[in-house]
Amino acid sequence: MVTSVVAMQLNDHHKVVTNNHHASITEESSLRSISSEDISQVVPRGYCCAKSINPADGRGRKLHLLQMLILPFIPILALIVQTSLMLRDIMVLKNDSIEIENQVTAATELGKVVTRMQLERSEVAFYLSTGGKKYNRTDRTDLTTRFVLTNEAVGNMSFWPPIALQINGTKTYLDKSTFVKKLIWFRSAISPESESEEAPMADILAWYTSVNAAMLEHLTQQIKETDTSGVWRYLLAFKNLLKSIESTGIASVYGVNYFGQGYLDQDNHISYIQHDSIAKDLLNTSLNYVAKLKQEYKNLSLTMSDYGNIKQKNDIIIKNLKRKSNYTEAQNYFVSIALYIDELRKLQRSLRVTIGDYVNQNLQDAANQEALGITILLVVLAVSPVIIWLVHNAVATIQLYAANLSKKANELKREKQKSDSLLFQMLPPSVATQLKQTRQVPAEYYASVTVYFSDIVGFTEIAAMSTPLEVVTFLNKIYKQFDARIECYDVYKVETIGDSYMVASGLPVPNGNKHVSEIASMALDLLAGSKHFKIPHRKSEKLRIRSGAHTGPVVAGIVGSKMPRYCLFGDTVNTASRMESTGVASKIHISSDMKKALDSIGGYRIEERGLVEVKGKGMMETFWLVCKEGGTQNNVEIETSSFFAEDEDIEPVFIKRLKNKNYF
Template sequence: MKKEDLTLVRDNDSLRSVSSEDVSSPPGQYCCTKTNPAHGRGRRLHLLQMLVLPFIPICALIVQTAFSLHNIMLYRQEVRGIDAQVTEATNLGKVVTQMQLERSEVAFFVYTNGNKLRSNLTMRFALTNASLEAVSSWPPIYLPESRLAPLDKDTFLTRLGEFRQRISSEESSMTEVLNWYTSVNAALLDHLTNQIKETDSSGVWRYLLAFKNLLRSIESTGIASVYGVNYFGRGWLVSNSYVHYIHHDAVAKDLLNGSLNYVPMLKGVYRQLTNSMSNYGTIKRRGDIIIQNIQRDPNITEAIDYFDSIAHYTDELRKLQRELRHKIRDYVTANLHDAASKEAIGIAILVVVLAVSPVIIWLVQNAVSTIQLYAANLASKAKELKREKRKSDTLLFQMLPLSVAVQLKQTQQVPAEYYASVTVYFSDIVGFTEIAAVSTPLEVVTFLNKIYKLFDARIECYDVYKVETIGDSYMVASGLAVKNGNQHVSEIASMALDLLAASAQFKIPHRKSELLQIRSGAHTGPVVAGIVGSKMPRYCLFGDTVNTASRMESTGEASKIHISLEFKKALDAVGGFKTQHRGLVDVKGKGPMDTYWLTCKEGGVNRTNDAAATKYLPVRNSSKVGAKSRNFQFQDEDSEPIFMRRIRGECYV
């Protein structure tokens, strides 16, 4: 030990700790308040102030969270309303689609003088009825024969059935067919348009407008196709019918372009659909023929071909419509999911705040009460604390390394320090549980006291630090608090062999016929060391190295030193020791580990002294120099520990 350190240890006055006099001012002497917060009315006022302090931000947080949750719930209701509108618009779109298909089939039936080669009207009527049943919100519909009062859903279904029964192939019924279906579809599309206007504040309105325009485009295409079938089936179009064809054909194209502009991603889909249609060019040519309106001979076959081509084209447009419907559904579903997630998070935050708030208030109350109680007792304990100061100083030097203890007393705190490489040793007594079970408590204490005095005396000969003992477990480390390079490996190895040899000759005091057996383990690696606790502080080690060393001990065998692969490699680098390969061992929390037995030093001679010398002290030898040159003298088992002599400066190494 350096001379300066000895001087520092001897100078007790220079090592100032927290004095009890600093906190022993008499009651009533406070600079910040006129009342004593530790007694009576002052204590209640102080407690109230400390409770109000956290209560204000907690209330603000609750109000803010509730307001945010209210907004989130309003947003979710809005999204649900949008979802309902989208569902209703989709159902109305399906009804419009079925009515368009039914109108085309009925018109073909009428314009071809009752030709039934194209489709089955009964099946078409059934599909239309099914789509009508799925509609939950029914718009006001005025039929040509009842303009005065709107029809409800049931009345409309009755009128629709009556209209289907009187369909004929007479010339006089063509206008009736067009007007009847067109008025129904117009009412449905107007209702759909009104619904879309209500969703202007949402991001889905573009998709809905494109959906509505696409429905109207298909509607106008279907109306125009009726006049086209009439042209090819009858040979020419009267002027009024010709004007209607031109109007609906132009409207259909304009609405289709509007839909593609509202949702640009549909342009690519539409281009693919038209490219895949083999008769798309034929449709355009026949449209040009109808626009010329040159009188020709009626041709039912050509009318059927034209009707089929237009039906194919509108079917492709409906594929585009279905694609857009899926896009709308995905968009609304994503919004609903986002709204539900935000609502769940808001509710969770509010519940957590409400649940934690009483706990915080309770903790603050307990903390303040504890502080007040401590303040009340602190003054009365001040003198007693001062008397115990010297005892605590003595205990501190017993529990901590000398350099750490000095630093702790000077700075009142010792920061944790990282050590890249240290060696940790564990040992325990084999069969200690059985020995304790058949022994009295006094016999157990006497037994442990003697063996630990033996171990404590022996480890004084090595550059190691005794960390702690828990029951029959003995923990030693080397390489800290003062780093010693790579010597910690050989120091622990020599010490372990020494303790094993000494324990082999130790007889249990109250069972003289039994010899002591210990199980040892060691591991080398990084650790973090620091002071733990303020009452009776302990210098503790943390890290996986400590756990691994403990596992080496617990998985070892009696009278053997179980070491890890890392410790073995470090020993090989230092040299001078022999090991024996044990193999893979299943270590709890680590899995299979390759481990070894530390057997002896090179040459097979352990570093031990006379087996009977169970107690000895290292003393200064002026004739020899070096860390490995040591002489020993025996001492009585009740003599003072060597570290206390070092503290007083009476012993040198």
């Protein structure tokens, strides 16, 4: 039945490949258990402050507390810096808004002056084109009143732009007082009270046009400086609307002249077309910049009664056909254009209100953001100490728990190492590790291992004449010494049953072909030492053991769930057991397979025994393992006699290792 079971096991596991991972697991590493404390204290080689990073340590606790206080302070500091930068940006925005407000105020004042100058130019042009003193004009503002209104606008200006005029071929910069003097001088040439000759119309118009052009140029430069703000579109529309009114006023002068004189010369006709086109382009640009103006201008074209008449008169002037002078038609045209320009100025005033509202809204937003930023900064500064205090208390509590946890973890680690050491005495470390990790441990097939059996000759008689306590003491002492001695070899103790002692090499961690020499050397060592061992309760009798070994394939695996055991199965186990049972006292009986393996390795002296009847195997050729080449049996005995001292209570090597590492 054993043979059939073994054959089935060999067939089932013939294709199982030995896992090379087992080769990396040593007994020493398997005896140690890795805890969280081990991992937390792993530091680079040469790091002298490894203990200081442990929050359970005194110095490490201070460092940990410092780290935990710095960590919440970093976002707080970042929030303070961010809020400070936001306040700086808000202050810049507020200053920009104030600057824009100042520029809008200056542009508005300058626009009023340009508007009054445009109206004054229209009045002067109408006066000159219609005969002035000879024609009754009760429907329009007289020149004297117009001059007063212009002077009022100039006087209300809070600043005076740098106006440069071409006077007598020279570019001259005029301050406010000089400009007023020049303006009065030009008015004197066309004033009804003036005793001098009337100045030529072209010179008068050139004066007004050059002044308005200089002011509009300054306004353009101001708007260019604000093109990074959101108000630039409104300011450009405002400037273009002023220029459109300016060009419309200039064109109207030529229109009045055409109807008053009946014809325009070529230069004046070209100037009319040029200024009329510029006025329309600038007006369209303004309407495109501000959608609100486009709708207002559409309403203007629908509600203004003379809008269609103006377009008709415009077509007549463009044709420039000679006709009779008609002061009444000139006056009607002047009135229509004046009404149209007044409507455009309404658009201008509406746009001025829009700009003011926009700037005021920007100032209000900047003030709100400034108040919000200051509030956030004050809240952060007030809350920061509270947060740091709370973090300090929380870290102190955590460190207290960490210290207690570290202490408990060390205690648990020591207890775990004790239990692991006991477990690794019962099972191979690699197999026990897999069981601890709740893995399935499948049976494995080993192509070549060496199995060793030994028993005590005459044990039945000794047990019959001894008390149970004496038998247990005797077996415990001899097997403790055997267990300690086999630690010097790459072997694994499978089990002891009564006086039978079973050892294997080549599993559970394969070691190539070393298993044969390891078992051979171990068997010689145990045999030599046993000759010097005296039975404790029978001092006159020396211990004699019978040994046997065989090399071949086996299947190994865990058997049982209650007190699981690591067992070997196969014909190799049976043959090794038969080598022991058919051997003789104080000799090592080996099979021909093991003899061949030792011969291939070399270094061992083997003697032939001959054919032996083996139960279940028939006649087998067997051999005696005598000693290692180059040495004698006595030499081995001398070497091992001190190890097997009679009164020495020998501990296994792994127990010494555990004690040296303070595991117990």
